[in-house]
Amino acid sequence: MLKVLFGRILTTIPALIGVVVVSFLLTRVLPGDTAAYFAGPAATPQAIEEVKKKLGLDRPLPEQFRRYVVDLSHGDLGQSLTTGQPVVADLKARLPASAELTLFGLILSLLIAVPLGILAAVKQGSFIDHACRAIATAGVSLPVFFTGLLLVYLFYFIWQISPAPLGRLDVFASAPPTVTGFYLIDSLLARDWEAFRSSLAQLALPGITLAIFSLAPIARITRASMLAVLSMDFVRTARASGLPARKVVMTYAFRNAMLPVITTLGMVFSFLLGANVLVEKVFAWPGVGSYAVEALIASDFAPVQGFVLAMAILYIALNLMIDLSYRLIDPRLESTT
């Protein structure tokens, strides 16, 4: 297992190098002149030159790249001009917000989609199967910003049961002491029920928005994979042996149907991080997505590079975890590699 893990990590290195190079080059070919933007509305050409010099943008590209890599090796991702803070500090403050939201949405989605998919497969052609299809189609065809705005309109504006869409906490509540950066967990650790309630209430709508969006692929894959497994010989044998239906479906069929679901989950997680950008905008969520977009609009290189790098590392770690979890679910993989 350890050897596999080590080998896996080794293979991620070229991918990381690629990400560093590509993110550097991509931000350089973006239209827009950072110096002109930050020199302000009243800047003279000399002022713009001065800003350029200050930011090191007047040097040749290879030189800029060398500096970037040297800084990177010290864990320095540069300064954001839009927030005025070091990128590392910004990411550290904002990544937990995005991660909490994405995971919350994903777990919510799993809790609904997996049982729905299983039921749809077991009772194929029934009312629940059609409902599954309808929900999945609706969820995937509604853009997230639309679902988000609609939920805000209904739950906050019309029915008044949801708090104001103002980020992670009520304006007048204070954040729990940081341990994990996840407000739900931190507030529980601190036994701060007020903060827990407030952050859960704030998380509900954006979480539901993301969940609705990711429902479709998970439910569909669960259903398809369950159908395939249920028609296999071992399931027939299990049924013929008189095992209870519940045991057949949950213990034998579902475990075997999980592999494709896990793969899809990895994919869903990655596009949820993308969808996050819009949800964060709608709910004023202080996450990395809205941060990267704002930086992009201002052609502020450092945060964009930092964001791409952080995301790449996250994906790589995620894929690694999925690969490893395959082995846990299906021991046959262990012997073949």
Added chain:
Amino acid sequence: MDRRKFLKNAGAAAAASGVSAPAVITSAMAQSRAETLLIVSESGPNNLDIHGVGTNVPGYEVSWNCYDRLISHEMKTGPSGQPYYDREKFKPELAEDMNLSKDSVTFKLRKNATFHDGAPVTAKDVKWSLDRAVSVGGFPTFQMKAGSLEKPEQFVVVDDHTIRVDFLRPDRLTIPDLAVIVPCVINSELVKKNATAADPWGLEYTKQNTAGSGAYKVTKWTPGTEVVLERNEAWVSGKKPAIPRIIWRMVPSAGNRRALLERGDADISYDLPNKDFVELKESNKLSIISTPYSNGIQYLGMNVTKAPFDNPKVRQAVAYAVPYQKIMDAALFGLSKPMFGASPGGVKEAVWPQAAPYNTDIAKAKALLAEAGYPNGFETTLSFDLGFAGINEPVCVLVQESLALIGIKTTINKIPGANWRTELNKKEMPLFTNVFSGWLDYPEYFFFWCYDGSNSVFNTMSYKNAEMDKLIAGARATAAAGDKAAYEQNVKGFVDLAFSDVPRIPLFQPYVNIAMQKNVTGYQYWFHRRLDYRALVKA
């Protein structure tokens, strides 16, 4: 706590959050809600110091409220009845007395004024701050120059509480320029302590911290999320502000900002689409105040160095083809001051902005275009800044539609906000729309930046005309000399020339729109168009 109880609590909390969240506000929270003003806006500051490199406009608002200047402006009644800063009348702020002579001005400082950390405000701090403003480069230095404040030698410490500013030349903008945001007074000892060899003016420190003597101080700043300001209880430079705490939250979605206002959760917002403001005004649940930008105009600019816009007849043809009223109705929802349709026969008043003598007259436009040698029109591109697409896009589409009627085919070129300034600086776009507004509300100031042959960045048309330069220089000289009649002559002259030669076509004077809860009063219009928290009252 045992597991069962924990789960029960967690469940109850979840249930509560699902059903009646807004009702579960503790009395402590209600108390702080009454003492707090919640402002929502699209974007927040990137720097708390206006002297910083690339400080954005929201950053100016922090500076205005957290730092004092030597002098400030009195209030008068504005166009829509609300308090409006008085360009002509100054009041002491950090100074208690101002003594103006022919070639200098002397300020006596308040003896009991202190910085947020308790250190007394001395003439030394004032000199250091003004020195910093004229030396750091970039926008602050540029703004100081506009009032002939250029060298550290101009600022002389007379004694601990007296400072003299020497004039380089007679300039009527010098005193007004001391009342803008830039010449703020900074706690020099505190900042010097936090300065480094690479950063002698301590810009890194003041970027994150407010080091002033102003009515408010920033107690928490989460970039891109919120700014929390608390009242400075020791403030002596004016009447004690009514609101103890300000929370300023960034809410990117305009729809949500409106929802927050309508639901009564937010107290103030000022960057909403015009359509929302019109609808909010009609619903009458909030107070909405609209004030025209002082000394600001949105215009259609033409590059006069290249054909076909090098021909004044072509420019006049375009000016007659612009669908002014449609722009007012469909793009702005009436929330702007029209800048067209003045009666012909020359400029009558020496004021700016004022309406140009153009109307939509397609027949006349066609005739002028034929006269200019383009009977069949031509093709060109019309550029705008995507950062302000909400207004720019409908304006450009309407202009495109109307220009097609006289044979001018335009392709619309949308330029991302980050790239807009670079494109403007290149001065290559043939036709574009843009806004210019000046802090100092004087016609010659506007014209110097926008029409003068010195070709500043704001002369986006690259317009050069010796007659124009003479009139602008004349207005500046006569203003400094106090010759009112000659001054007005010059102003009328250059406005007239700007209208007949039309390198840029005035479209409208935009409004600053602000929406507040009915229990919030005391909004004042300032030249910088940001909020002054000191005057706001929440009942």
